[in-house]
Amino acid sequence: MAVFHNIDNLPSFNNAVLTIGTFDGVHQGHRVILKEVVVHAAKVGGESVLITFDPHPRKLLFPDQPLGIITPLEEKERLLHEAGIAHIIVVPFTQEFAHLSAREYVEEFLVGKFKPHSIVIGYDHHFGHDRKGNIDMLKEYAPVYNYQMIEIPAQLIEAAAVSSTRIRNAIKEGRVEDAAHMLARDYSLKGTVVHGNKLGRTIGYPTANLQLLDNEQIMPAIGVYAIRARYKGVLYGAMMSIGYNPTVTDKKEVRIEANLFDFDMDIYGDELEIIFVKRLRNEQKFDSLEALVEQIHQDKRDTLEVLGAQ
Ligand SMILES: Cc1cc2nc3c(=O)[nH]c(=O)nc-3n(C[C@H](O)[C@H](O)[C@H](O)COP(=O)(O)O)c2cc1C
Ligand SMILES: Nc1ncnc2c1ncn2[C@@H]1O[C@H](COP(=O)(O)OP(=O)(O)O)[C@@H](O)[C@H]1O
Known part of the structure; x- marks a missing residue:
C-alpha cells in the first residue's frame, strides 16, 4: 500500500x-x-x-x-x-x-x-x-x-x-440518508473545536463549534440533524445545528455545532468527526431562549429515537 x-x-x-x-x-x-x-x-x-x-x-x-x-x-x-x-x-x-x-x-x-x-x-x-x-x-x-x-x-x-453530482445535491439539500445510500456509508465531516458565544452551557446544551478541516467539503443544508460524533476514536450519539442561530444573534454567519450525549469534557482545539444520520428539521427563530430550549429537548428525544432505531 x-x-x-x-x-x-x-x-x-x-x-x-x-x-x-x-x-x-x-x-x-x-x-x-x-x-x-x-x-x-x-x-x-x-x-x-x-x-x-x-x-x-x-x-x-x-x-x-x-x-x-x-x-x-x-x-x-x-x-x-x-x-x-x-x-x-x-x-x-x-x-x-x-x-x-x-x-x-x-x-x-x-x-x-x-x-x-x-x-x-x-x-x-x-x-x-x-x-x-x-x-x-x-x-x-x-x-x-x-x-x-x-x-x-x-x-x-x-x-x-x-453519481458524484447526485450525491453532492443530496448533501446540499440535507438528504443525508439518500447520500448515505449512494455512498454505502454515512456522510462525514471533520473539524476542529473552536470557541463560540459560551451560551450553550448556560442553557444546558454545551455545543462544540466546528471549524472544518477542509473548507472545500460540502456542508449539508441549514437545519438540525441527528448525528454521531467521533472524539478520540469513541463514537457518541449527538445532535447538530447548522445555521445562523437567529434566536440569539442577527449575524449572518453559519455556525456548525454539536451537542454530544453523555459527554462532559473540554475539547477546544481538538478534532471531532461528525457522521450525519438524519436531518430532523429546519432552523427556526424562536421568540425566547426558553422556547428554543424546549425545542432542543424535543430534538434530543427525536435524535435518540433515530439513533436507537438503527
Ligand atoms: C439541537 C440544536 C438545535 C438548535 N436549533 C436552533 C434553532 O432552531 N434556532 C436557533 O436560533 N438556534 C438553534 N440552535 C443553536 C443555539 O442557538 C446555540 O447552540 C446556542 O446559542 C449556543 O451557542 P454557542 O455554542 O455559541 O454558545 C440549536 C442548537 C442545537 C444544539
Ligand atoms: N456534551 C457536550 N457537547 C459538546 N461540547 C461539550 C460537552 N460537554 C462539554 N463540552 C465543552 O463545552 C464547549 C461548548 O460549550 P459552550 O457553552 O457551547 O461554548 P462555546 O460557545 O464556546 O461553544 C465545547 O467546545 C466543549 O469543549
Missing part, C-alpha cells in the same frame, strides 16, 4: 492494472470500477494502480465556481485502500498537466510512466486538454503500446444509479 504525490519519482510497477479518475466520494458506481481493477490485477499477477488528481480538476478549470467535494483527499486515499487498491498516484493538477494534449497524456504520462498491462476505464472517461481524449482513443493506442483495455459499460455504472 502506497501513495505517491511526486509523479517524477515513481517506481516501476509490475504489470500495472491502471484506472484513472477523480473518484470523489468513492461511491457505489466507483466501486464497480475499483473491483474490476483489483480482480483483474490479481488475475494477471499485476499491481493495482489508481491515478487521481489534486486539487480536483474542476477547481483549476472553473476557479469561479464553488467546488464542493465529498471526500477530502486523505479520506479518499483511505477508502481506496480499503477497496483493495495497492498504489495511489496523486497527480498535482497544474495548468501544465491540464494542457497536455490527449496524445501526450497517453504517450508521455500513461505509457511513459506506468507501462500499463491494462487500463480499466468507464465508458465516459475523458482526458487531455479540453477533454479531447476518450475511450476510443485509448482503444486505438492499445495495440501500439501493448496494453489491454477493459471498458466498464454504461449499464454497470448506471445500474448503481449513482
Whole structure:
C-alpha cells in the first residue's frame, strides 16, 4: 500500500492494472470500477494502480465556481485502500498537466510512466486538454503500446444509479440518508473545536463549534440533524445545528455545532468527526431562549429515537 504525490519519482510497477479518475466520494458506481481493477490485477499477477488528481480538476478549470467535494483527499486515499487498491498516484493538477494534449497524456504520462498491462476505464472517461481524449482513443493506442483495455459499460455504472453530482445535491439539500445510500456509508465531516458565544452551557446544551478541516467539503443544508460524533476514536450519539442561530444573534454567519450525549469534557482545539444520520428539521427563530430550549429537548428525544432505531 502506497501513495505517491511526486509523479517524477515513481517506481516501476509490475504489470500495472491502471484506472484513472477523480473518484470523489468513492461511491457505489466507483466501486464497480475499483473491483474490476483489483480482480483483474490479481488475475494477471499485476499491481493495482489508481491515478487521481489534486486539487480536483474542476477547481483549476472553473476557479469561479464553488467546488464542493465529498471526500477530502486523505479520506479518499483511505477508502481506496480499503477497496483493495495497492498504489495511489496523486497527480498535482497544474495548468501544465491540464494542457497536455490527449496524445501526450497517453504517450508521455500513461505509457511513459506506468507501462500499463491494462487500463480499466468507464465508458465516459475523458482526458487531455479540453477533454479531447476518450475511450476510443485509448482503444486505438492499445495495440501500439501493448496494453489491454477493459471498458466498464454504461449499464454497470448506471445500474448503481449513482453519481458524484447526485450525491453532492443530496448533501446540499440535507438528504443525508439518500447520500448515505449512494455512498454505502454515512456522510462525514471533520473539524476542529473552536470557541463560540459560551451560551450553550448556560442553557444546558454545551455545543462544540466546528471549524472544518477542509473548507472545500460540502456542508449539508441549514437545519438540525441527528448525528454521531467521533472524539478520540469513541463514537457518541449527538445532535447538530447548522445555521445562523437567529434566536440569539442577527449575524449572518453559519455556525456548525454539536451537542454530544453523555459527554462532559473540554475539547477546544481538538478534532471531532461528525457522521450525519438524519436531518430532523429546519432552523427556526424562536421568540425566547426558553422556547428554543424546549425545542432542543424535543430534538434530543427525536435524535435518540433515530439513533436507537438503527
Ligand atoms: C439541537 C440544536 C438545535 C438548535 N436549533 C436552533 C434553532 O432552531 N434556532 C436557533 O436560533 N438556534 C438553534 N440552535 C443553536 C443555539 O442557538 C446555540 O447552540 C446556542 O446559542 C449556543 O451557542 P454557542 O455554542 O455559541 O454558545 C440549536 C442548537 C442545537 C444544539
Ligand atoms: N456534551 C457536550 N457537547 C459538546 N461540547 C461539550 C460537552 N460537554 C462539554 N463540552 C465543552 O463545552 C464547549 C461548548 O460549550 P459552550 O457553552 O457551547 O461554548 P462555546 O460557545 O464556546 O461553544 C465545547 O467546545 C466543549 O469543549
